[in-house]
Amino acid sequence: MENKQTAGYLVSDVHKKIKAAFEAFDYESNNTVDVREIGTIIYSLGCFPTQKDLHDFIAEVEEDHSGYIQLNRFLPAMAKVLLENRFPPIAEDLLLQAFEVLDKEKKGHLEPEELMRYMTQEGEPFTQEEMDEMLTALADPETNYIYYKDLISQLTIDPNI
């Protein structure tokens, strides 16, 4: 449809978007960022890769395990990812279903221990630090429960970036 007409514009726009995100972490303004920041950059571009996806991507763009990533390698690879929509957003209802799967008794909320068990033992487990942070961010300050329905709509709809 109109996608074809705007394709050229889209590519240049995608490039600009990637550059801007990259620059936020390019402290010395020499088109280089620390490899540990790449995850943040990719996520912040609206991608939802798994940890494995991330590692694969980094392996693709990092030069000789130098610990740094150059913009000229990152830019085309990342643009491809975005244009192919390789790590698309997680739909709200899918996320809701995921929480519902964990909420076995259909209480409408998760207890912190429940969530912690799944998050730190299954999938791509959280570190203790990530877990603590998640509970501070998500748990209700009074009951300490995680009312996931409300949270999803609150956190997923964030106009910034």
Added chain:
Amino acid sequence: MGCGVGKSEPRPDKCDQVSISVPAATGESFGPEPTGCSDLFLLPTQPCPPPAIRAALLIQRWYRQYVARLEMRRRCTWNIFQSIEYAGEQDQIKLYNFFGFLMDHFTPGTERNLISHIFHENETCRDVEWETCVCYQSVEVPDSYGGPRPTFPMSFCGVSGLLEAFKRKQQLHARYVLQLLGETWRLLRVLPNINHVAARRSREITICGDLHGQLEDLLLIFYKNGLPSSEKPYVFNGDYVDRGKSSLEILLILFGFLLVYPNDVHLNRGNHEDHIVNLRYGFTKEVLAKYRVHGKKILKLLQKIFSWLPLATVIDHKVLVVHGGISGDTDLHTIARMDRHRYVSALRPSKTTRHVFRGCNNPAANSRDGSDGRRRAWSLTHRSSAPGHKHSQRSWSVEEELKRRRRLAGFDQSYGDLKKADWDSDPDSGETMETDEHEWKQIVDLLWSDPMPQNGCIANEVRGGGCYWGPDVTDDVLGRHNLQLLIRSHECKQDGYEICHNRKVVTIFSASNYYEVGSNRGAYIRMGQDLVPHFIQYQASHTCRALSLRQSVGWTERSALRALREQLFVHKSDLIAAFQEFDPDSTGTISLSHWASAAESVLQLGLPWRVLRSQLVGNTQHGAVDYQQWIRELSITEPQLQISDTSILETMYKNHSNLETIFRIIDTDHSGLISFEEFRQTWKLLSSHLKTEISEKAIADLAQSIDFNKDGSIDINEFLEAFRLVELCAHT
């Protein structure tokens, strides 16, 4: 809410994307068949892991992305704060260079006399006036004084009494302040430039970074780690003062402990232990506000003390602790030999240099300078009477001279070969000066430098002073001195510390919430005999502990954006001009990317404007910005004044700190008051520094809009407060 309520609802097509492309990309977790998302968890197919695991994976992925987005925002916030901070430092150095230039190249006239004293502090302190500073006996302590009354020699009880009093927000009487500072000065004079400390078994050394007047942080460190003692040695790595509210209290406590445990408490000098820097960043103001009568004397003493602070500490001959860092030229043997106290302000080569440079050895004979006509190239005083071509000639030459001076001072790119440049052709140059210039650079590098990840050593143009040094320089300098680790401070870090250069350089920063509540943690180092640094982090605020990551990011972000909007606002004329260049047809709108380019070209803060724009630009129509409207929406209130020439106001907002610095320099007696004539001179100085014309009429208009005291003087603090920009309403 309301999503995923029932299957009757039409599915948005993004659901299909998930079911199609996730398996394609990851090859794991979700079943390969695009059956529609609602079934994904209910009907797991054989090769898939159980639903709970897939659910956990999904939530993890979602949450990590959420955190990363926050991190991106936090990073942008950080960049804003840091860019604005460093731009201020650059301004400060430019202004000071300009003053130095005036001193060297203009005949004594009103302007020069107004500022000359800041370059002569060393000499004036040697005479009678100095005696009166050290003399505290004449200062009476009234019976009504309820604060601490320490006795000397200082004892542990004396310092802990001070500590308790400061916790209760009590103030130490000026008499005791003067006495304590006098004692400190006497002690510091016998200390070497480089302290040597031994790490012993069962005796860990604690190392703290910048404190910047944040007493709460120092108290927290003492609470967590214990007070200094012979069993608990401390190294404090400079930048005790400026920015925070309790700089003086921090100094008094640290000096108190230094007096009690001179072998176990070590204080390094930081770039803020400098009276010129203090003019801008608040310490001068703090002292004068706390001690209206004796503040001036206290400042004099402190200036002297700062110049006597040791420059570095070496632990067990293996670990170098220094405030800023090193450069390729850093040589500890040279540093150990120099007369550190001659560098009253590290922003400029020592006094001797200047006098040799100007061919005048006697600083007291200032009046003689009139006969020293060789350097009398241009005179500021001549300028107002003869504008036109003369002015253009002057500004060209000023430009050239400033460039030359900056190059000589190492503030330019030609960092390596700075010494040779112009000295050869200067008839005044001599052996003494070469050495001084060299010595001075050694100090500047120690106090002002930052590490960088690339090899090499380049001038630190971001801060305006010192250098950036790379891992190769670290290896070289550590190797030459047989050292294994460099601990430095000087840069705020989100976690309070950072390790770089193959774990050979550690940054430690102890002022938590430095930019804003929640912006960063503070940290200190404990180091045992194995010389391995252990980091202890903390955050000294009650409000931020309860905040979740999201809340604290939101909080600091708002305040950073406020600061940024203020910067945008004060540059509005320049911005509009830049926008108009992108808008040749005067449509009133420009594209977002042009908006971003224009903003960066004017502010030069090196910020990711594209990322920030969603928070800075509210309404766009098809990706275009109505820039006039946008400027109006910055919604910052200005004081309402009847002034025909409003450009003077913009100059004032833009140069608020420069103006404050000049005011405080001109206010020689630290009374906080200046006359109309001095007010006028301040503006003249600023206008020649900025090389812009500010009309006499505009200055007179401005003066008229302010309340003069009955004696015709202006209160500096009132004046500056009146012209501080205030944001209309908080943006969210």
